Amino acid sequence: EDQVTQSPEALRLQEGESSSLNCSYTVSGLRGLFWYRQDPGKGPEFLFTLYSAGEEKEKERLKATLTKKESFLHITAPKPEDSATYLCAVQAPPGGSYIPTFGRGTSLIVHP
Amino acid sequence: DAGVIQSPRHEVTEMGQEVTLRCKPISGHDYLFWYRQTMMRGLELLIYFNNNVPIDDSGMPEDRFSAKMPNASFSTLKIQPSEPRDSAVYFCASTLTGTGVGNTIYFGEGSWLTVV
Numbered sequence: 445e446d447q448v449t450q451s452p453e454a455l456r457l458q459e460g461e462s463s464s465l466n467c468s469y470t471v472s473g474l475r476g477l478f479w480y481r482q483d484p485g486k487g488p489e490f491l492f493t494l495y496s497a498g499e500e501k502e503k504e505r506l507k508a509t510l511t512k513k514e515s516f517l518h519i520t521a522p523k524p525e526d527s528a529t530y531l532c533a534v535q536a537p538p539g540g541s542y543i544p545t546f547g548r549g550t551s552l553i554v555h556p
Numbered sequence: 557d558a559g560v561i562q563s564p565r566h567e568v569t570e571m572g573q574e575v576t577l578r579c580k581p582i583s584g585h586d587y588l589f590w591y592r593q594t595m596m597r598g599l600e601l602l603i604y605f606n607n608n609v610p611i612d613d614s615g616m617p618e619d620r621f622s623a624k625m626p627n628a629s630f631s632t633l634k635i636q637p638s639e640p641r642d643s644a645v646y647f648c649a650s651t652l653t654g655t656g657v658g659n660t661i662y663f664g665e666g667s668w669l670t671v672v
Contacts, residue, residue, distance in 0.1 A: 490662065
């Protein structure tokens with residue numbers, strides 16, 4: 445059973461068309477939720493860490509929010525350079541482990 | 557900081573051959589991770605080390621896979637013998653202060669393995 449589910453799997457937007465990516469999780473005792481960006485042929489690049497429900501973080505056109513069951517990555521007025529796969533990971537320690545579990549990612553394409 | 561450095565970036569090998577992937581973590585980081593990424597399964601944790609000691613290798617798919625960390629600045633992931641289903645991108649990653657709350661994991665650029 446997947447602990448982290450990202451949706452949609454793929455998203456195509458026109459430049460300037462704002463939207464949101466979703467990361468839902470079923471773990472209990474969440475310690476941290478991470479968002480990463482992955483460009484083709486590259487490793488995942490860290491974007492944000494969220495720790496508690498209600499927390500928000502922003503970076504340029506991206507804003508991440510967190511509730512008790514899910515996180516959203518809002519993209520405002522995206523540009524073609526925002527095209528990438530966005531990965532979500534949750535950190536919840538079953539048995540004491542703090543190793544994050546990654547979702548499958550959302551592939552975002554922004555057309556000019 | 558140079559970041560996590562992996563080699564080779566690309567490897568094409570024949571089935572049955574031995575493959576060795578190499579990783580240099582960020583200096584000072586005390587945890588090192590090996591991940592595998594495929595379209596079918598996404599990003600999977602294979603094994604991780606703390607202060608050069610393997611802590612959890614439950615993600616290693618078979619005995620054909622092995623990993624070592626002889627010192628704080630070098631790790632290898634070995635596949636012997638390799639099979640076509642091992643074709644994937646293998647990422648090395650590292651973090652500081654033992655994956656406590658909010659510790660960010662930094663990834664290398666990956667080693668793209670194709671077994672034919």
